[in-house]
Amino acid sequence: MNPLELTLGVMTAVGGFVDISELVFAAKAGSLFGYALIWAFALGTIGIIVFSEMSGRVAAVAKQPVFNLMRHRLGLKLGLVTLAASVLSTLITCAAEVGGMGLILHYLTGLSYLLMAAASTLVLMASMWILPFKWIERVYGLLGLLMISFGAALVAIHAPWGKIAGGFVPHMPSGLSTKEMLAFAYFVVAILSAVLFPYETYFYSSGGIEEQWGPKDLGTNRVTSIVGMTLGSLLAISILANSAQLFGPVNVGPEVPGSAALEVAIPFGSTGLLIALLGMLFAVAGAAVETCMANAYSVAQFFGWEWGRHKKPWEAPRFTLAWIAFFLISLALVLTGIDPMNLVEYAVLFSILVLPLTYLPLMLLANDRKYMDQYVNGWLAKSLGWLFFGIITAAAIAAIPLYLLTSGGQG
Amino acid sequence: MKPSDPIKLVAELLDLPIMDNDGRFCGIVDDVELKGSAGKETRLDSLLVGPGAYRGRMPRWAFALARIIAGDRITRVPVNQVAKIHTVVTLKCRAEQVGLHEVEDRVRGWIPKKGAL
Numbered sequence: 001m002n003p004l005e006l007t008l009g010v011m012t013a014v015g016g017f018v019d020i021s022e023l024v025f026a027a028k029a030g031s032l033f034g035y036a037l038i039w040a041f042a043l044g045t046i047g048i049i050v051f052s053e054m055s056g057r058v059a060a061v062a063k064q065p066v067f068n069l070m071r072h073r074l075g076l077k078l079g080l081v082t083l084a085a086s087v088l089s090t091l092i093t094c095a096a097e098v099g100g101m102g103l104i105l106h107y108l109t110g111l112s113y114l115l116m117a118a119a120s121t122l123v124l125m126a127s128m129w130i131l132p133f134k135w136i137e138r139v140y141g142l143l144g145l146l147m148i149s150f151g152a153a154l155v156a157i158h159a160p161w162g163k164i165a166g167g168f169v170p171h172m173p174s175g176l177s178t179k180e181m182l183a184f185a186y187f188v189v190a191i192l193s194a195v196l197f198p199y200e201t202y203f204y205s206s207g208g209i210e211e212q213w214g215p216k217d218l219g220t221n222r223v224t225s226i227v228g229m230t231l232g233s234l235l236a237i238s239i240l241a242n243s244a245q246l247f248g249p250v251n252v253g254p255e256v257p258g259s260a261a262l263e264v265a266i267p268f269g270s271t272g273l274l275i276a277l278l279g280m281l282f283a284v285a286g287a288a289v290e291t292c293m294a295n296a297y298s299v300a301q302f303f304g305w306e307w308g309r310h311k312k313p314w315e316a317p318r319f320t321l322a323w324i325a326f327f328l329i330s331l332a333l334v335l336t337g338i339d340p341m342n343l344v345e346y347a348v349l350f351s352i353l354v355l356p357l358t359y360l361p362l363m364l365l366a367n368d369r370k371y372m373d374q375y376v377n378g379w380l381a382k383s384l385g386w387l388f389f390g391i392i393t394a395a396a397i398a399a400i401p402l403y404l405l406t407s408g409g410q411g
Numbered sequence: 412m413k414p415s416d417p418i419k420l421v422a423e424l425l426d427l428p429i430m431d432n433d434g435r436f437c438g439i440v441d442d443v444e445l446k447g448s449a450g451k452e453t454r455l456d457s458l459l460v461g462p463g464a465y466r467g468r469m470p471r472w473a474f475a476l477a478r479i480i481a482g483d484r485i486t487r488v489p490v491n492q493v494a495k496i497h498t499v500v501t502l503k504c505r506a507e508q509v510g511l512h513e514v515e516d517r518v519r520g521w522i523p524k525k526g527a528l
Binding site for chain 1: 425426428435436438468473514515519524526528
């Protein structure tokens with residue numbers, strides 16, 4: 001297997017795990033609760049591996065991306081509600097990524113944040129116009145790997161590996177007040193939502209069809225989803241663990257993405273800071289491309305338009321107009337001056353509400369022997385699928401009460 | 412499955428994507444038209460494609476909104492032009508021959524045809 005074939009999974013995972021929301025959420029989680037929330041990332045990672053493998057397998061065998069299934073399985077009315085909710089949550093996420101790029105470029109250049117947000121959006125749009133799908137995933141997937149600097153930083157600061165390993169066991173820290181317990185529960189729900197963002201499966205399954213996967217690619221699909229998602233998860237856990245080690249003990253609350261970059265600057269100085277900021281820039285840019293394309297895929301697939309970036313932009317004209325429009329609307333949201341961190345909160349909250357509707361039709365189809373033949377879900381995929389469906393449904397029910405009770409995790 | 416086989420309309424046909432014989436997506440089965448009458452055999456006559464076919468499938472206010480955004484055109488695809496029904500409805504002909512792809516072709520005119528690798 002050519003290692004470059006993994007880039008779809010790497011881009012999906014780096015863009016999904018290490019987007020602007022993770023940079024802030026993972027760092028905040030580490031600073032507030034030490035290593036105690038690592039298990040939430042690990043749990044969510046198993047879930048996203050299960051669902052992305054399933055969506056890639058359905059794409060390869062039934063040649064159906066997630067949103068086609070959604071409409072066929074949920075029907076027009078419920079399908080439209082899901083489409084609207086998912087487009088809105090992914091659009092907010094895309095705007096947060098555009099704002100995040102503006103912030104990171106502002107740190108790098110000192111130029112105005114809004115000017116940098118506009119300039120980076122134009123560069124992303126140009127790259128999406130010029131580059132075919134394979135190159136889009138390679139450029140953003142591979143450059144996002146600069147985020148490995150966060151893992152290197154964790155080694156350099158002599159992290160307490162025993163405590164980190166203990167964080168993988170589900171638990172709640174002892175001695176928390178009721179308010180803190182609610183904030184902890186909110187963080188669990190928010191992390192699950194951010195790890196299982198629905199746009200990741202829309203992008204991944206559509207990417208599989210862009211790459212013309214068939215049953216012979218099921219091995220690639222399995223390796224890609226396991227390796228890509230595990231890598232993304234480890235990067236997010238590195239951010240959390242660095243924060244637990246460096247920020248928590250001195251009561252620093254990392255509220256902006258720039259704080260996360262300091263985790264690499266502390267052991268590696270200004271070179272580390274530069275590498276971390278560049279890694280963050282490419283990871284967030286990858287997430288912006290991923291969210292924007294996921295929205296264009298969703299709308300095009302729901303209404304039966306020509307779609308895909310393996311075609312020239314004029315060969316799928318309504319799809320092309322859709323991704324251009326989603327980028328411009330995201331930029332317009334940022335230019336209103338809204339705080340990108342507020343956008344992150346709304347995106348995470350809104351996504352968890354959409355998750356059950358996203359994953360139910362996927363499981364129904366992957367369980368259907370008529371469509372999937374010998375590639376139907378086995379007992380393991382079926383059991384894990386229903387288990388995670390139960391978990392995300394419970395998280396969706398708890399999300400809004402927890403958000404209101406904790407004022408968005410403030411305790 | 413062939414279009415002449417017995418079919419569960421909602422579970423096996425409604426809301427499936429349509430692809431022409433060139434492998435291009437060209438719409439969704441938004442509704443169907445049946446031939447026959449009460450007490451007699453009912454057969455599938457045509458597939459209805461386009462936002463006009465949403466009438467009756469969504470609340471009146473939602474259809475009014477959809478009509479403002481997308482119009483109310485309907486294209487009828489005769490069932491004898493359907494080659495296969497599986498996870499996608501595959502046509503025997505090109506989309507243009509049954510009146511699909513018109514909007515796609517119109518929008519194509521707005522997009523500059525240069526610059527992409």
